[in-house]
Amino acid sequence: MSRTTRTRLGLGVTATALLTATALVPAPAHAEAVTDYTITLDPSARGAAVDDTMYGVFFEDINRAADGGLYAELVQNRSFEYSTADNGSYTPLTSWTAEGAAEVVNDAGRLNERNRHYLSLGAGASVTNAGYNTGIRVEQGKRYDFSVWARAEAGTTLTVTLKDAAGPLATARQVAAKGGWRKYTAAFTATRTSSRGRLAVASTDAAALDMVSLFPRDTYRNQPNGLRKDLAEKIAALRPGFVRFPGGCLVNTGSMEDYSEASGWQRQRAYQWKDTVGPVEERATNANFWGYNQSYGLGYYEYFRFAEDIGAMPLPVVPALVTGCGQNRATDDEALLERHVQDTLDLIEFANGPATSTWGKVRARMGHPRPFGLTHIAVGNEENLPEEFFARFQRFRAAIEAKHPQITVVSNSGPDDSGTTFDTAWRLNREGGVDMVDEHYYNSPQWFLQNNDRYDSYDRQGPKVFLGEYASQGNAWKNALAEAAYMTGLERNADVVKLASYAPLLANEDYVQWSPDMIWFNNHASWGSANYEVQKLFMNNTGDRVIPSTATGTPGVSGPITGAVGLSTWATSAAYDDVRVTAADGSTLLGDDFSGDASQWTHRGAGTWSVQDGAYVQSDAAAENTLVTAGDPAWHDYDLRVRATKRSGKEGFLVAFGVKDTGNYYWWNLGGWNNTRSAVEQAVDGGKSTLVSRAGSIETGRAYDIHVKVRGRQVTLYLDGQEWGGFTDDKPAEPFRQVVTEDARTGELIVKVVNAQDAAARTAIDLGGAKVASRARVTTLAADADAVNTETDAPVTPVTSAFSGVAERFTYTFPANSVTFLRIRQR
Structure with missing residues (x-):
């Protein structure tokens, strides 16, 4: 997952009549164009032959896709492991309310080393869990399975109730607990339907509780520790050829170290598959890159099982010990690297080994003695350090191919569709004879309409492409149409593009870190986006071979790039001075040295702008997209010059040109992506795409001379008097x-x-x-x-x-x- 515009789309729309296919008749005079x-x-x-596995799905635990989503557990923070170290709003009792003496404890009396916190309840005390969204969803007549690990040396009675504000939702259950840690169970049949349920546990005497759980009996395929049925069924209805998991940025971010007292046990750790298998009460919990905690109840075993249930090829992703997603670190710890290589070999044994092998035995004990049949594994995700990544990737690939030559090892090309990182990564992949390269990009609908021919020119003898993450920036029908148009090009090039998956897959409407998404849900309903309907139509009607065909087109782009100019920042404070816009004949269109006011500028975005010491300063280092504009939207063929100085913050400068309005413009993003690279981005109806990109950063306190030259549809960019790059925007x-x-x-x-x-x-x-x-x-x-x-x-x-x-x-x-x-x- 790469950084892009993450604005949640409004969901209120008016129903539109659907058009059906009919035999043609002469059109009446008043018919549409x-x-x-x-x-x-x-x-x-x-x-080209089209493989059955061409289209698949990519699952990442983002937008509460797992806990509170596909993973059917109804209790939030069931093991009391939430922590302020992971999220400033969290405590060990997040999602719980307590009455009486109740305290979360971390001591030697814990359930196990990986499940370190537990709840100590005094006599007569109780706790109540609120679940996700508005509460716990139960449906009249449905069965629900409760379980808890309890320790009560002197013995106690636990009274367990399901209720909402109107009263009980099921008959209360009583559980007698005595002695050391043991798992206790009970079952409920809901007497009413509610989306605002609460699960309460009360104790007559002192007791310790952990892993308080409530599952619907009716999970997908009635699997234990199973999946939410409606979400799993929507995914299965796509008939995906593969399931890529568990990420995404989830894979290669966070600490690379093991859990320990020193590391805090609970802080964000890079995703490691061994944390996610075995009994759920012994699995680690982890802080999620996307700002919340994950229980790992949905782990590698469950991913493999789900892929098998829906007839899809499993495609796991493992970290390469080079972080991505803006973190950009590479380990030099040889012992750690070797352990992760061995962990990857162990994963293959977990998936494919006989039930008598070390890790095959773990799989068999979990209920699946038969191998899963793993054929592909990806190493790494969107690394911005291609040289460092590829050196480590080769270590993984050599070890895998030596022991499992039948496994296809997938590399990647970074977080974008072009630029220095992309070009370097592809060169290394080609020179290294890599079998398959994972490409990711999130662009505007216009980009997808313009780039249908992207793979026409790819080397037919080179590495194959896995388009692991792509989407246009929205869930409106126009976004899905652009993606559909692009998918025709993917199929036409099915000899190069062997796998493709839209991303992300799931979003809980009350916990959104990223938009758009394919399937939306809350605690009681789920619905497919317009993008989902396109993906489903293509996946259910793929075919086996492309029949070559041609079509006439539509007249293309004409006329010059037109628009006003602008200045902006992103999570950065910056000062701009000596703005000058001149026409191609040398005449001045705009000049502003900010010796007076800023009356020529219109503030269109966030942030705080003011004239200070003869410069125009945006002083809010946290504000994003602080755009101010000046000039005439009809301007064309001009030179924009500005002097810019970063004062503080995470990034650099945003200098805009061709500005029509707040959703349609170009800008030169200098020091973007956490000050790791610079790019020209084009926004069309709010959706952005990258036109040219290079690695680089902006220094704080240094003044930069920026020059943008616009001629027709050709743009040339200069930084401190040196040509930085350019592009021609003439693609239809x-x-x-x-x-x-x-x-x-x-x-x-x-x-x-x-x-x-x-x-x-x-x-x-x-x-x-x-x-x-x-x-x-x-x-x-x-x-x-x-x-x-x-x-x-x-x-x-x-x-x-x-x-x-x-x-x-x-x-x-x-x-x-x-x-x-x-x-x-x-x-």
């Missing part, structure tokens, strides 16, 4: 895209067409002489471009129909803002 296209197939040519954002595949099992041609524009696309389709039936099965997704699926409204929903006008040559009109799949049976 129609654009004409052609699609021509060449069935005699042989296109093509809204009409298609790909055709063949389903070997059914013999059907699958014509997949994306029309990401407000006009319908009247299209002449030439099947290249293929003999076909006259009737096609049609699935259409169509909605208003800004439509968003919510818990209560799903304007983006597939509509199935039939079209009876198929012939070797026929015409079909694809609705505005639509994705349409025609399944045509060959004779």
Whole structure:
């Protein structure tokens, strides 16, 4: 996961009528605008084979995707391990309320070394857990399984109740506990439905409690320690070819050290698979990179089991001992590196070893004596230090290939689609003969429409591509349309792009660190986004071979880059001075040395701007996107010069040009990404994409001379008088895209067409002489471009129909803002 705009989208939308496929009739005079296209197939040519595993899902514990999400446990902070060291708002009793003598203890009387905190209850005391979101969700007539580890030397009776503000939700249960630590269980049948339930445990006498748990009996496939059924079923309905887990930034961030008293036991530790297997009460808890704690109840065994249950290939990711996601550290501890290499070999044995092997025996004891059949493993995630990463990656790969030559070891290319890190990583991967490279990028819808041909020019003999994380920046239908258009290019290049997964997969609406996401949920409901519907349509209709085809396009970009200029900061205080904008003929459009006021500037973002000592200063070092603008949106062919000095904070400068409004502009981001690199980003309707990127940082207190030269659609950038880089923004954002595949099992041609524009696309389709039936099965997704699926409204929903006008040559009109799949049976 790489840094991008993380603004939560508003979810209120108006339902939009869905358009269905029908036989064509002459359009009435008042009909919507129609654009004409052609699609021509060449069935005699042989296109790329499409693997069954091409499309999959990427699971990361972000947005409370695991605890409070896919992991069905209903109790939050069940082992009292939350800590202010992990999150400033946490205490060991977060999500709990206590009555009477109740204290969380960390001493030698603990349950075990990995589960260090427990609750000491005095006689007559009780605790109540609030669960996640609004509370614990229970449904009338459903069964719920309670368990607790308790120690009560003199004996006690535990009274366990499920209730909400209106009263009991089930008949109370009593559990007699006596002696040392033991696990006790009880079962409830809910007498009412509630989303605001509470679980209470009261003790008649002194007792110690740990691992207080409540699970719905009805988990996915009724698995113990199982998964929330509706979420698992939505993932399974995608029919994913693989499951990548457990991250993401979760994998390669945090401390690389082992748990110990010195390290605090509870602080963030890089994800290590051995922490997550075995009995749940003996698994470590950990501070999550995304700002909350994770119980590891959903661990590697459960990931493997889920992948097997849904018929997907498991694809685990292990840390390479080079951190990413803005941390940028590499270990030089040889012993630690060797241990992690061995841990990776042990993971393969856990997945594939016989039940008599050391780690195969652990798997068998957990309930799965049969191997899981692991074939791929990824080492590392989005490292910004490509040289350091690749040196360590080679150590992992050599050890894995020596012992398990059948395993494909996946490398990566950093956090972006281009730039110095990307280029260096790809060079190293090519020179090293790597089998597969994991690419990640999050860009604007326009970028996805512009870059459908990205993989057309990739070396067919080089490493294969795993597109492990991608998304346009939003959950509106226009975002999903852009992604669908891009996916036609992925399929066309299925000989290069072997695996692809949208990211992230899940988001609890009350705990969001990242947006957009594929599936949204709360404690009682879940719903697929517009992006989910596109992914599902492609995954359920992949086909086995690409049928080469061509299509006409739409007129491209014309005219120069136009717009005003701007200044901004991101988590940084900076001073700007001597701003000058001159036209190509040398005339002055804007000059401001801030010797007076800043009346020429309009404050459009966050932050605090003021004129201080002859400079324009943004003084809030915590504020993000503090944009101020000046000038005319019609300006073109100009030079922008400014002098900038960083005063304090995490990053550097943001100098904007081509500014139309707050959602449409370019800016030169100098010292971005925690002051590790600089890039030119383009924002279109609020979504950003990177046009050019280089490593580098900005010094505090040093004045920099910045010069942006705009000529037509060409931009050249200078830093302190030296050319830094440039780009030409002339690539068309093509809204009409298609790909055709063949389903070997059914013999059907699958014509997949994306029309990401407000006009319908009247299209002449030439099947290249293929003999076909006259009737096609049609699935259409169509909605208003800004439509968003919510818990209560799903304007983006597939509509199935039939079209009876198929012939070797026929015409079909694809609705505005639509994705349409025609399944045509060959004779």
